[in-house]
Amino acid sequence: MGRTSTARDRLRDSACELLHTRGYAAVGVAEICVRADVRKGSFYHFFESKQALTIEVIDTHWQAQRTGWRELLTGPESALERLQRLIGWLVETQRQGWQETGRVDGCLLGNLAIELSNQEAAVQQRLTAAFAEQTELVHAALADGVRDGSVAPGYADRATARAVVAQIEGAVLLAKLAGGVGSLDDLWPHVRRLVTVPPTDESTGN
Amino acid sequence: MGRTSTARDRLRDSACELLHTRGYAAVGVAEICVRADVRKGSFYHFFESKQALTIEVIDTHWQAQRTGWRELLTGPESALERLQRLIGWLVETQRQGWQETGRVDGCLLGNLAIELSNQEAAVQQRLTAAFAEQTELVHAALADGVRDGSVAPGYADRATARAVVAQIEGAVLLAKLAGGVGSLDDLWPHVRRLVTVPPTDESTGN
Numbered sequence: 001m002g003r004t005s006t007a008r009d010r011l012r013d014s015a016c017e018l019l020h021t022r023g024y025a026a027v028g029v030a031e032i033c034v035r036a037d038v039r040k041g042s043f044y045h046f047f048e049s050k051q052a053l054t055i056e057v058i059d060t061h062w063q064a065q066r067t068g069w070r071e072l073l074t075g076p077e078s079a080l081e082r083l084q085r086l087i088g089w090l091v092e093t094q095r096q097g098w099q100e101t102g103r104v105d106g107c108l109l110g111n112l113a114i115e116l117s118n119q120e121a122a123v124q125q126r127l128t129a130a131f132a133e134q135t136e137l138v139h140a141a142l143a144d145g146v147r148d149g150s151v152a153p154g155y156a157d158r159a160t161a162r163a164v165v166a167q168i169e170g171a172v173l174l175a176k177l178a179g180g181v182g183s184l185d186d187l188w189p190h191v192r193r194l195v196t197v198p199p200t201d202e203s204t205g206n
Numbered sequence: 207m208g209r210t211s212t213a214r215d216r217l218r219d220s221a222c223e224l225l226h227t228r229g230y231a232a233v234g235v236a237e238i239c240v241r242a243d244v245r246k247g248s249f250y251h252f253f254e255s256k257q258a259l260t261i262e263v264i265d266t267h268w269q270a271q272r273t274g275w276r277e278l279l280t281g282p283e284s285a286l287e288r289l290q291r292l293i294g295w296l297v298e299t300q301r302q303g304w305q306e307t308g309r310v311d312g313c314l315l316g317n318l319a320i321e322l323s324n325q326e327a328a329v330q331q332r333l334t335a336a337f338a339e340q341t342e343l344v345h346a347a348l349a350d351g352v353r354d355g356s357v358a359p360g361y362a363d364r365a366t367a368r369a370v371v372a373q374i375e376g377a378v379l380l381a382k383l384a385g386g387v388g389s390l391d392d393l394w395p396h397v398r399r400l401v402t403v404p405p406t407d408e409s410t411g412n
Binding site for chain 2: 023
């Protein structure tokens, strides 16, 4: 973000970048202020604490992401095709980050969930809400898929939707560990197995 | 560990507990020494740095875990039953931790992978080796499963084995976020979908 944005926006954007790259405990208020070009004395004029800023980062990030999730899961295509489009976009986001930085920073919400869930109740609450929304959006798509025939009946429950979100998070974790996004090409075929029965020629294959 | 163990063992055990509960950046050498009842001045007699201690924690933890993985994936049962046994054990480990502490601390290796992969090359290297071994152990079981008929041909490749590991990590992440292990009861049915085609009565359901 340019320096024409407000100090508050710069603090939030700088924190988002630093939290995504390095995590919560590793980043202090002083470093966020330097990155944002805001005097440390001004920080507490805008935010009560690093935790309060982190909650705003989570809300802002998920609000933007949610728009993408909703748009990609909406349309005239089959529910399975819409789900594939969502996965493609999530993978592309990781690929772009990797191309820009040479790193895979992974999923900001997943990173913070791993680091803070058992330590910061207010952060955990916000992350829980975001992941619950992700699960509900996938769940609704799966229900559509049963109606349009692209998702197998019995594969459209809430637990399956949560398993899709889990597969995304786990695959992104392994990509982050690998420092590359190649393995994410397999994410869609694996998500598809969680929600559909394979075609007959595959199930009888030998 | 009791105080009869050596200072070096106490440092490693204390670090393991603190890293698992709170993460790497949030825990300092001083706190590890207090927990271990070792004078801070002695720390550097045993370990060059917090990073070096962390690498020893990872190696010790994975060596113990690996024994479990190998034993559970070996036996006269079908490969699918052996895989189910492994998943059951992993879930039980999380459940025991939750019962003892009221928290879900998740997977030590996954937590550190998320926090450090893009920052600490030496740690990333050790974690990469551990996750590669997990993937290979699952891959070998899947290959057995094709031979004994419990795993569908075409579902026994290395990418599928990695998807199983991803499913475990993602599900544990969501359990950690939820602060409870209830959702892990669904882990096995979802892993099974990744490696087998469903029985005919399920695939024709409506």
